[in-house]
Amino acid sequence: MDLVNSLNDRLLFAVPKKGRLHEACLDLLHGSDIQFHRHSRLDIALVKNLPIALVFLPAADIPTFVGEGRVDLGITGRDQVAEHEVVAPPTQTTGVEEILDLDFGRCNLMVQVPQKGELNTPEDLIGKNVVTSFTNLTEQYFRALENNREGNVNSNVNGNGKAKLQTTIKYVGGSVEAACALGVADGIVDLVESGETMRAAGLKAISTVVESTAILIKSKSPSHPELVDLIASRISGVITAQKYVLCTYNIERPKLEAACNITPGKRAPTINSLEEEGWVAVSAMVERKRIAVAMDDLTAVGACDILVMKIDNSRTG
Numbered sequence: 239m240d241l242v243n244s245l246n247d248r249l250l251f252a253v254p255k256k257g258r259l260h261e262a263c264l265d266l267l268h269g270s271d272i273q274f275h276r277h278s279r280l281d282i283a284l285v286k287n288l289p290i291a292l293v294f295l296p297a298a299d300i301p302t303f304v305g306e307g308r309v310d311l312g313i314t315g316r317d318q319v320a321e322h323e324v325v326a327p328p329t330q331t332t333g334v335e336e337i338l339d340l341d342f343g344r345c346n347l348m349v350q351v352p353q354k355g356e357l358n359t360p361e362d363l364i365g366k367n368v369v370t371s372f373t374n375l376t377e378q379y380f381r382a383l384e385n386n387r388e389g390n391v392n393s394n395v396n397g398n399g400k401a402k403l404q405t406t407i408k409y410v411g412g413s414v415e416a417a418c419a420l421g422v423a424d425g426i427v428d429l430v431e432s433g434e435t436m437r438a439a440g441l442k443a444i445s446t447v448v449e450s451t452a453i454l455i456k457s458k459s460p461s462h463p464e465l466v467d468l469i470a471s472r473i474s475g476v477i478t479a480q481k482y483v484l485c486t487y488n489i490e491r492p493k494l495e496a497a498c499n500i501t502p503g504k505r506a507p508t509i510n511s512l513e514e515e516g517w518v519a520v521s522a523m524v525e526r527k528r529i530a531v532a533m534d535d536l537t538a539v540g541a542c543d544i545l546v547m548k549i550d551n552s553r554t555g
């Protein structure tokens with residue numbers, strides 16, 4: 239098969255090839271009925287049931303490919319888009335547009351220093367060594383910090399007219415947390431989710447550079463705009479289905495208002511009369527993370543026969 243020619247007329251959709259976002263992206267594709275078979279060692283897979291080709295790329299490279307319009311659609315972290323945009327700010331024709339927040343891959347890019355030590359604020363790191371995989375955002379962060387420092391007069395200007403950074407920023411590709419213990423860095427800028435990696439390395443967070451989740455992005459002029467809308471709508475349906483459950487219960491009409499305040503639904507609760515005089519049946523979407531408390535509260539106001547159902551898929555407004 240001539241793979242390159244078979245990419246003609248297909249929407250190109252970039253997906254992280256490994257790492258923290260990979261599995262969740264495969265689940266999203268599956269839930270959106272995007273069917274493909276990926277041959278081992280091949281980073282391109284043709285979708286069987288839609289004119290789309292999936293391109294498996296490192297999450298860090300996806301903003302570049304989408305931003306330059308080589309790839310139409312992509313999933314990556316908001317942190318990666320921000321890192322890319324420091325060096326390639328969006329123009330009218332280049333850059334990416336965020337279409338959807340995918341509600342997974344939640345983490346913060348944070349400034350971290352040893353738990354025990356004299357460094358307690360980001361300003362304490364000015365003039366010291368900082369190690370990170372996010373050199374552009376880190377440089378931008380420390381440049382702002384150095385510029386804002388009271389009484390800062392930095393006449394030391396480099397070739398591109400920018401003040402020379404007093405803080406030294408070094409790149410490492412992974413295991414950033416080891417840098418302080420190994421004496422390579424005084425502080426680091428790295429991602430924190432649960433904080434376990436940070437604490438295990440004897441570090442503490444002292445500031446947030448960027449808050450991140452996985453996002454669906456598109457190029458400024460995608461080749462198949464109608465397909466972009468279709469994919470966004472399918473993915474949005476899957477995300478909503480993962481985020482909500484359907485809760486149904488019976489309640490006496492006088493208690494209905496109190497119950498509806500607990501389960502207002504996404505738009506509004508559906509209310510049907512029961513054959514039994516004075517009783518109604520209610521169904522409403524409830525955020526999965528709120529459902530246990532909602533059931534407690536519904537019981538307290540007199541709801542009964544409370545059932546909770548998983549939503550397989552959805553299309554909601």
Ligand SMILES: Nc1ncnc2c1ncn2[C@@H]1O[C@H](COP(=O)(O)OP(=O)(O)OP(=O)(O)O)[C@@H](O)[C@H]1O
Nearest residue numbers: 256257258259296297315317318343344345429431
């Ligand atoms: N601990 C985490 N929790 C949630 N999301 C994370 C976490 N670490 C990274 N991410 C998100 O996933 C993106 C990709 O990071 P990850 O480190 O998995 O990529 P990678 O470098 O391609 O993979 P690997 O680390 O396996 O080489 C990050 O830019 C961030 O948006």
Ligand SMILES: O=P(O)(O)OC[C@H]1O[C@H](OP(=O)(O)OP(=O)(O)O)[C@H](O)[C@@H]1O
Nearest residue numbers: 412413414429430431432433434435436
């Ligand atoms: O706060 P936590 O839940 O502990 O997660 C944070 C860790 O996750 C990411 O690394 P990953 O494990 O993906 O590997 P890496 O260090 O090689 O990038 C990130 O770089 C942190 O090291």
